[in-house]
Amino acid sequence: MKRLLYFALFILILVSTTMTPQTLNLLPVPEKITLGEGNFVLTHSFDISIKGNPDKRIYPYATRVLRRLSGRTGLFFPQDFLTEKSIEDTADCIISVEQPGKVLLNEDESYSLQVFSNKILLKSKTDLGAMRGMETLLQLLQNDDSAYFLPVVSIDDKPRFPWRGLMIDACRHFMPVEVIKRNLDAMAAVKLNVFHWHLSEDQGFRVECKTFPKLHQLGSDGMFYTHAQIKEILAYAEDRGIRVIPEFDIPGHSTSWFVGYPELASAPGPYTIERRWGVFDPTFNPTIEETYKFFDAFFKEMCELFPDEYMHIGGDENNGKQWNQNEKIQAFMKENGIKSNHDLQTLFNKRISAILTKYGKKMIGWDEILQPELPKNIVIQSWRGTEALAKAAQQGYMGILSNGYYIDLIQPTDYHYLNDPVPADSKLSDDEKKFVLGGEATMWAEFVVPENVDSRIWPRTAAIAERFWSPQNVRDVDDMYRRLDRVNFQLEELGITNTKNQEMMLRRLTNNGDCTALNILVDVIEPVKIYTRHNYGVKYYSYSPYTRVVDAAVPDAPEARKFRKLVDEFLNGKKELKNKITAQLTLWRNNHEKLAKTINLSPIIKEIEPLSLNLKLLSEAGLETLSLLDKKQKPKEDWIKATDKLLLEAKKSYGQTELMIVSAVEKLVNEVKK
């Protein structure tokens, strides 16, 4: 009876406040949800069967789903490993698949999921759809005080875009196999289906190359993926219905190639692996046949190794300096009537495109490769924006959007979330819109290392994944944040380290001391945005320490975001929030004294002491403001001056991190100044 009552209460809560029935805790939100009444209760006898004609990768996938359910609930299920023989009609959960899916662009990923009070039915055309549906099933799991259950629900779902990607730069900092694997698992959990693997850069060539072994031997500091490891990752991705697009960035961004093969560069060597960050001069020489002989043999090997139809050739940020300074190249251009470096790169791209075509691949590259003479089967990845993308579409070129999804720039989740590859006001025709295949979040790796890379990717990329999968009109930011917290927690079960490694980094920063005070500060600070981290007199190299407070701090600091919202709501009339704001400000005000003690034990965190002091002073100013508002008093001139000065000071960054609650305190202060 207690349970029944609780249920009734639960349903009430569900409908009234904490959960919107249209989204539950699902992220990405499915295309169509119909919530029924009652629940499917998970018991010790829960089991799964798989029918139809799936690819056999579905059995380990479903086994992992079973383990995840068991792990969360502590229920001892009777089933060990799902196999071709797991086809009993009596199973609690029956998965039916029509045909094996192909892990290729445009494969069917739709599914329908019906949860009844005594049965779960998951149907899909391909096993890729079934995988997407199983992740939805896992997100449906809820509990009360005595049981685990899924709500009775009927879901019909399919993706809005066929190309939903995450790019990881494994070059500027190398990312070992396990980093890639856990991120593939997390991608599958939020229905992403393209892993774009950035494999060569000025700072490192990261693939074993059997044809030209000096590439990895001299260009990687010993940090590269062997063929065996690449095959391992390819299989791992395929088992999760994820395509893998390798990128070899040419003709620029290529210093590391020339350490072993300087004769292919546009200026004489010798070259050493680049240790700095930026755009550098070394560029392939597009005017000598040796270059194309090299790439013919190189891409022959790589096109065999990587199975996807697409090969990414980068093509971005060639600064042209080496070309300008090379007399032979200049002579070649004159001879052949090539008027600009842009045209010279076009010639290069055409030759590379022909090589890729020969080996059965289509080309993908950044905006710069869009040139009228290239075949229509190429894909443009746009770092420039939706307009560039629309223009390409109008010319009949397929494209994906990355502008607005640069997750290395430490921008807030909602910024990325509301960024749309085909915005509602797009002027493209319906036919043209089809050329926009989707988008990719890009994890450039100047400032991330294996220890903290997950904290830049997750949870923000889950919100981006929803943009790529869910209907265009799913844009409720508050509801997204609510679900994002949940997904962020669930990703831990797949090995994602953003939460636990932040805790670890704080322990290290305090020399294993009490982290409470530092934690309170870190919850409201963020690394400085865009590319400004280079602007504070600290010169970073690839081998610099990435273990400071700025590296432990995360984008879109959750406590700061919540506080800003609190203040907005308070100023919009929710006066009852005053106590909450007061409590928060009091906590922050009192934090400085505690943190000062920690700082005395740990020189590495000294650089953020001014932020802690500013947080204290801001909190004091905020408390004073509330008190003035309460008493309906106007502040004195002196107070206003001092507070304005404080606000200015508090906007400064220290240790390349900044306080993210200044704007909220400023709003309070402005209110009292009115």
Added chain:
Amino acid sequence: MKRLLYFALFILILVSTTMTPQTLNLLPVPEKITLGEGNFVLTHSFDISIKGNPDKRIYPYATRVLRRLSGRTGLFFPQDFLTEKSIEDTADCIISVEQPGKVLLNEDESYSLQVFSNKILLKSKTDLGAMRGMETLLQLLQNDDSAYFLPVVSIDDKPRFPWRGLMIDACRHFMPVEVIKRNLDAMAAVKLNVFHWHLSEDQGFRVECKTFPKLHQLGSDGMFYTHAQIKEILAYAEDRGIRVIPEFDIPGHSTSWFVGYPELASAPGPYTIERRWGVFDPTFNPTIEETYKFFDAFFKEMCELFPDEYMHIGGDENNGKQWNQNEKIQAFMKENGIKSNHDLQTLFNKRISAILTKYGKKMIGWDEILQPELPKNIVIQSWRGTEALAKAAQQGYMGILSNGYYIDLIQPTDYHYLNDPVPADSKLSDDEKKFVLGGEATMWAEFVVPENVDSRIWPRTAAIAERFWSPQNVRDVDDMYRRLDRVNFQLEELGITNTKNQEMMLRRLTNNGDCTALNILVDVIEPVKIYTRHNYGVKYYSYSPYTRVVDAAVPDAPEARKFRKLVDEFLNGKKELKNKITAQLTLWRNNHEKLAKTINLSPIIKEIEPLSLNLKLLSEAGLETLSLLDKKQKPKEDWIKATDKLLLEAKKSYGQTELMIVSAVEKLVNEVKK
């Protein structure tokens, strides 16, 4: 000036209380330390050079050391990657190595480390010694409020035993490559030098076998190491100066082999992979030639794959049932005058030994293989104990001790720490003692999975490592615990997950709720000991969930240990500790109400609710006892009865976990009863 003062104070503290100069924070304690005056201060210009004739693996090792120092301190060192060219005399730290080390038994691992106020000199015969010395150097790092430094010190060090191992069972639960790698790093940090890799069991055959592919294809549920992965791990271990001993456990413990090759078993098949825990019947048939043909080809492949001189053949726990029941085997025994299963196994071992000899290997196995007809170059790994080991030594057989180092049995650190392969009262002669090569901690994997395996290995194995490395008379348990806390923290930098994954598991157990109350309970409970986890009506399989409170709880619960010590000291006369005890008991008493709320939100933790209640009641009883002691009152009869009953109840386990402070409260109660 402030700094100088602080230094003076620091030295005082160092000498007087927190640090014993003989051990500093070093673990294992070196053979000889002489502490000087002053410090070597680490600055932004710190660099390392390497001289002499080392193996080239030392360059990446030293580079990692540089990164670890940089990561801890946030200092931006100018050096990128150490190479053969890093030989400047001006470097702050100069490493000199006479010759490349061989990663084999009995290689020289000695080193001397001299820290001056302006220079660090590390000298060793082999690069293995230099690696051990670099780990000592890292452990010397300290800091005050403004700088990082190493104390001026002179260290001469070498290991007591040449065989210092950790066994990981990768069969009962599969342990992916990254689990092995991070544990190899941790082993190197505490100077362990043998990784014993348990690779076949009833529950799984974990190695790709090219000669007999059905072994891994049918015997592993897809969870096995490829040759490429094995080579990757072998290289990783070799780069850290760690030997790798593979174990293929035969003739028993072999169900998984027979799934693909039932004809080699002593009873007809078919066989399926074992999912239960225990000792099982399936055993190789030692009476047919097919068995030896099979092993000849099998070991040919494996002896080529694994480079160490030793091959471990297990040999334990053959229950003999299949032999007894097989008429042909019985007939064979009669024919050949073989009187017992033990003798039959001797015949088997002799044949296997001959095969291994043919492929250039020496044999190692558990106690059971010790039979007089086997060659004297074999090594006995004793799960039976020091006496068995001593007996073997007296017969001229080399041995290593594992009895007392079974870290799966959840025993406290000091139990393992004080267990000595050659105890002080050993009756062996000095010559005989040399036959005892060292020991191995053994991580059997019934109850560990990749998520929590580190928490069973670490930090306890660090204490075992000290037993194997440091002089026999290093036995100060309190000092060991002090240093162990430090090492445990430092192991995180190498990826060890025991601390962070416990936090993660608690988050999952509370369904991402507030973990504070659960954490307080978990800090004083432990899984039940030895093999009793099987005794509570919960039937475990390999695929059961290992995500419950019992799996998050750790051996030698630190808060419980500290409390027991506190009570002992209090009862021994340190009356001033009363307040501390009172504060602790009050915290525990008040914890239950908070935890009860969490339990209401998370069915998976309901099973430990009685422990929380008992902790509350025990704490109340403890507080009452203190009050009685204070007032010098005798307790009433009723109170004594009720308290005795409570103590009895509180000793019970729930959810296969138990409260570890009962004995301490009992001591308090006994005191007041006096």
